[in-house]
Amino acid sequence: MKVIWNDEIVERSEVKIDMEDRGYQFADGIYDVVRAYNGKFFTLNEHVDRLFSSAEKIELRLPFTKEKLKEMLSELIKINNIDTGNVYMQVTRGIGIPRNHPYPDPEEVSPVFTATTTIVARDQEKMDRGMSALIVPDLRWLRCDIKSISLLGNIMAKHEAHKKGADEAILHREGIVTECSSSNVWMIKNDTIYTHPDGNLVLPGITKLVLLRVAQNAGLSVKEEAFTLEDLKKSDEVFASSTTMEAMPITSIDGNPVGTGQRGPVVKKLQQLYVDAVENECGK
Ligand code: PLP
Incomplete structure (x- = not known):
């Protein structure tokens, strides 16, 4: 199964997340879940808008445009052959060393994005x-x-x-x-x-x-x-x-x-x- 790791589609086993990622240490991050039916996303725009809105509310600068994100997600479900299933995506603020509560300067930290898919039929x-x-x-x-x-x-x-x-x-x-x-x-x-x-x-x-x-x-x-x-x-x-x-x-x-x-x-x-x-x- 392939996943998205930042701006690449890779094997799940290739993903490496740093132990000092602020998502791991502070839960400093956001996520969203969007569903596909028949190989097509349902309400993708709304989910992407909500992810961007959550990011804005915590002053997290996303490293891609909405269009680029939609392209990557569509590519992922195609590669993983998702007919009906869910995509979980999350973004953390990235690595902050030393561990410190205030948000680091966005110029000095790179957010970490991941997305995974699961095949789930309607129950x-x-x-x-x-x-x-x-x-x-x-x-x-x-x-x-x-x-x-x-x-x-x-x-x-x-x-x-x-x-x-x-x-x-x-x-x-x-x-x-x-x-x-x-x-x-x-x-x-x-x-x-x-x-x-x-x-x-x-x-x-x-x-x-x-x-x-x-x-x-x-x-x-x-x-x-x-x-x-x-x-x-x-x-x-x-x-x-x-x-x-x-x-x-x-x-x-x-x-x-x-x-x-x-x-x-x-x-x-x-x-x-x-x-x-x-x-x-x-x-x-
Ligand atoms: N409320 C909470 C706390 C949730 O976690 C979710 C979904 O994960 C929802 C509501 C429903 O949101 P949505 O319809 O966008 O999936």
Whole structure:
């Protein structure tokens, strides 16, 4: 399997990352995940824009243009024969010696870029069946809008969920539901669809963006409005959204069924609208 290492496509075994890379020492870096279907990227522009936006927010100067990055990523999925799968890309600020907290002068440090691919088919069976979730306090920082590689808060929450036999963690700050550990979260009540608005408490999900657009186009009632744990408990349907999961029903929370305990009609409709958007861009 080939990977991108800075501006080259190389064998994975050729990549060497310095032990004093600031990504390794401080988690001083950002990442993104984009998905391809039928050998074509879906919403590549949006993912590349978000990577650049995350970089700008931490004053990290990316060593390539958006166009060059898109070219390299397209080349990578071609070489690796990715039909349907994910590309993980990350950029760290590079090597800083001696280890010191302030950002080094950008003239004196070269960011390190890597990208890898995995072949992953859509998990239709799970999308029909849904998954379980556990409610966990959101212990993360206050810049969740940056897609930072510093994910301890997220992985601790997901681990907590897994220890209790749940698939995903639904996070809340003092009773206000923010998002999940690796996805955005939505609730449906009386045919209105709710999700937390963008801002510093959630990641501006690309899947969320697509779902908002297709839902509005289909005439569904959608509100980017925060909701509480109490609202969540009384909701008709709940689902999570991410690039890798698309719209994934959450059919039980803390061991209690959500609504009927089965995938509901609104999330089923959204799944179809999302698939239509994918097929429109990437073909069937
Ligand atoms: N929220 C968090 C914390 C995430 O890690 C992710 C995806 O990795 C998302 C939301 C969903 O973002 P996207 O739809 O762009 O994949």
